[in-house]
Amino acid sequence: MNIKKKSIVRLLSYIKPYWYLVLLSSVFGVLKLILPLILPQVLKYFTDTLLISETLTASEKINEIIKWLMILLMIYSFIYIPAAFLRQTCAMQAGNRITHTMRCQLYSHLQKMSASFHHKNKSGNIVTRISSDVDSVYTFIWNVATNVWIDFIMFVIYITLMFSINVPLTLICAVAVPLSVIITKKIRGQIYKASKKVQNNISEISGYTQERMAGFATIKLFNMENYEINKFNKYSEKIYCFIRKTNRYSSLGEAVTGSLSEITVSIIVCLSAVYIVKDTMTIGDLIIFYSYLGYFITPLRRFAELNLAYSKSIAGIERVFEILDTPIDIKEKRDALTLDYNAPVNINFSHLYFKYNEEDENYTLYDIDFSIRQGENIALVGSSGCGKTTLVSILTRFYDPDEGSVIINGTDIRDYSLKSLYEKMGMVFQDTLLFSGTIKENLLYGKPNAADKEIEDAAKAANAYDFIMNTPKKFDTLLGERGIGLSGGQKQRIAIARVFLKNPKLLILDEATSALDSESEELVQDALENLMKDRTSIVIAHRLSTIVNADKIIVMEHGKIVEMGNHTELLEKGGRYFELYNMQFKDIIKDHNNFDCK
Numbered sequence: 001m002n003i004k005k006k007s008i009v010r011l012l013s014y015i016k017p018y019w020y021l022v023l024l025s026s027v028f029g030v031l032k033l034i035l036p037l038i039l040p041q042v043l044k045y046f047t048d049t050l051l052i053s054e055t056l057t058a059s060e061k062i063n064e065i066i067k068w069l070m071i072l073l074m075i076y077s078f079i080y081i082p083a084a085f086l087r088q089t090c091a092m093q094a095g096n097r098i099t100h101t102m103r104c105q106l107y108s109h110l111q112k113m114s115a116s117f118h119h120k121n122k123s124g125n126i127v128t129r130i131s132s133d134v135d136s137v138y139t140f141i142w143n144v145a146t147n148v149w150i151d152f153i154m155f156v157i158y159i160t161l162m163f164s165i166n167v168p169l170t171l172i173c174a175v176a177v178p179l180s181v182i183i184t185k186k187i188r189g190q191i192y193k194a195s196k197k198v199q200n201n202i203s204e205i206s207g208y209t210q211e212r213m214a215g216f217a218t219i220k221l222f223n224m225e226n227y228e229i230n231k232f233n234k235y236s237e238k239i240y241c242f243i244r245k246t247n248r249y250s251s252l253g254e255a256v257t258g259s260l261s262e263i264t265v266s267i268i269v270c271l272s273a274v275y276i277v278k279d280t281m282t283i284g285d286l287i288i289f290y291s292y293l294g295y296f297i298t299p300l301r302r303f304a305e306l307n308l309a310y311s312k313s314i315a316g317i318e319r320v321f322e323i324l325d326t327p328i329d330i331k332e333k334r335d336a337l338t339l340d341y342n343a344p345v346n347i348n349f350s351h352l353y354f355k356y357n358e359e360d361e362n363y364t365l366y367d368i369d370f371s372i373r374q375g376e377n378i379a380l381v382g383s384s385g386c387g388k389t390t391l392v393s394i395l396t397r398f399y400d401p402d403e404g405s406v407i408i409n410g411t412d413i414r415d416y417s418l419k420s421l422y423e424k425m426g427m428v429f430q431d432t433l434l435f436s437g438t439i440k441e442n443l444l445y446g447k448p449n450a451a452d453k454e455i456e457d458a459a460k461a462a463n464a465y466d467f468i469m470n471t472p473k474k475f476d477t478l479l480g481e482r483g484i485g486l487s488g489g490q491k492q493r494i495a496i497a498r499v500f501l502k503n504p505k506l507l508i509l510d511e512a513t514s515a516l517d518s519e520s521e522e523l524v525q526d527a528l529e530n531l532m533k534d535r536t537s538i539v540i541a542h543r544l545s546t547i548v549n550a551d552k553i554i555v556m557e558h559g560k561i562v563e564m565g566n567h568t569e570l571l572e573k574g575g576r577y578f579e580l581y582n583m584q585f586k587d588i589i590k591d592h593n594n595f596d597c598k
C-alpha cells in the first residue's frame, strides 16, 4: 500500500467513532441536493401540460400555478433549511472532534519526545504541525469524506433521471464525465507533489522567522538586517515558485474541465433541438434535461475541486502522522521501578560512552566513571565544550548513553520510571525560560499544590521575595512570553525559588550564574548556596572560586575525566585544574591591578 493510501486508511480509524456524523451529513447533503430537482419537473409540467392545455380556463391555470408555488415554498422553507443546516453542522462537528483528538495526541506525543528530537526540529516547524497541518483534517472531512458520498449518490440519481429522458444524450454526458475525471487525476499528482513542497517550506520559514524574531537584538547589533532580509527573500521565493507551480496545475485543471463541460452542454443543446424537430422529445424534456445537466456538472466540477482539496489535506495529514510515528527514543520500561524519593542518593557513572550522532567520529563522553555519595557536593569543571552539560543530560535522561550506564542506588536509571526520577531532581540552567503567566504560576511549576506561605518562604530563600514584592501585582504580576520584564538575575532567582518548592534530593546546577553581572551573581550565588544545603549536588561552575569547598572536583577535557579530587589535592597535583585555576586567578589579579591604576 502506498503512503497516501495508508494515511487514508489510518485517518478512517479516526473518523470511525464519528461515522454517524459523517453518515448524517451525507444523508442530509443528498436530501439538500435532491430538493432542487423538483423545480425542473414542475417546469416540464407547466410547459408540456398546464400552459398548453386547451381544457383549462386561464383562472384555473393560475390557481394551479399558485398551488405549485405554495408547494415549492413549503419544501424550500421547511425541508431545505434544516437539511442544509444539518448537512453542514454534522460534517463540521465530525471534523472539529477529529481535529481536537489529533491536536491533543500530537501535543502529548511531542511532550514525550526526547531532547534530541527537539534539538533537531525547529520549534516553529512543530508549531505549524499543531496548527495548520492538523486543520487539514478539517478540510478533509468537510470537502472529501462527506462530499464524496453526496456527489456519488447525486451522480447516480442524475444519470438515472437523464437516461429516463433521453438515452443518447445521456451517453454523451457519461463519456464526458470520466474523461474529465481522468484529466484531473493526472493533474492531481502534480499538484500533490508541489503542495507538499509548499507546506514543508512554509513550516520551515515559520520556524526560521520565529527564531530570527526572538534574536532580533543580535541581528541589529551585528548590522545583519540586510543579510537576513536577503536570506528571507530567498526562502520566500522558493515558496513563491512552488505555489506558482501548484497554481498553474490547478488553473490548468480548472480550464480543461471547464471547457470540457461547456463543449458537452453545447452538443447536448443542439442535439436535443434536433430531437424536438423530429418530435422524439418535448420542449419540457429539453428544459428538464438542460437543468439536470447543470446540476450534473456540479458534482463533476466538484470532483476536480475535491482532488485539489484531497491533495492539499492529505499532505498535511501525512505530516501529522509523520510526527506521531517518530518513535519516542527515551522510553520508560513497562515494569519501571519507582525510585524512592526519601532514599539516599548514591550515583555511579559506570564506563559511560556517548555521542550525539551515530556518524560522529569521536565520543562526546568517553569512559566516564565516577561515583557520587549521598550528601556530597560534586563540581564539574573544564573548558567550554568538554562535555559537562552532556554529562548531566545523561543523568537527567535527556539522552541515553551508547555504552555503560548511570546507576542510582544499585539500579540503572533506565529501569526507573521517569516520574520518580524527576521527582528526585532539581535543576537550574544558565538560561532560564519562564513561561508566560504570573510569577506565582511559574513558581507553582515546582509544586502545583503549594500553599501561599510555602511560596513566600521559597521566594525568600531564593532572594527573590523583595523584588517580587516590588513588582506591580507582586506574586500575580504577569510575565511576558519569555519572562520579559525581568532581569537575568531575577529570572534565575525565580528559577531557584521554583526548585526550592520542588525540594529535590539531588540538585544539578549548570552554570547558573554565568550569564549574570557580578552584583546579581552574588544574590543568585547566595540563593544557590541556600538551596544546596543538605542536598546532594552536582555543580557546573564557570567561576572556580565558587567550588573550592566541593567534596569532589571532576576535571574534564575533550569528553574525558582527566582529574578528580578536592581543591587542595588538585592544586598540589599541579595538573589541568591547577592550570585552569591559575588562569582565572591571573585574570582576577589583572582586574585588580587595572582597578588600582585608575
Ligand SMILES: Nc1ncnc2c1ncn2[C@@H]1O[C@H](COP(=O)(O)OP(=O)(O)O)[C@@H](O)[C@H]1O
Residues within 6 Å of the ligand: 119, 356, 357, 364, 382, 383, 384, 385, 386, 387, 388, 389, 390, 391
Ligand atoms: N544537541 C547537540 N547535538 C550535537 N552536538 C552537541 C549537542 N550539544 C552539545 N554538542 C557538542 O558536544 C560537545 C560537548 O558539549 P557540552 O556538553 O554542551 O559542553 P560544555 O557543557 O562542557 O560546555 C560540544 O562539542 C558540543 O558542540
Ligand SMILES: [Mg+2]
Residues within 6 Å of the ligand: 388, 389, 390, 510, 511
Ligand atoms: Mg554547558
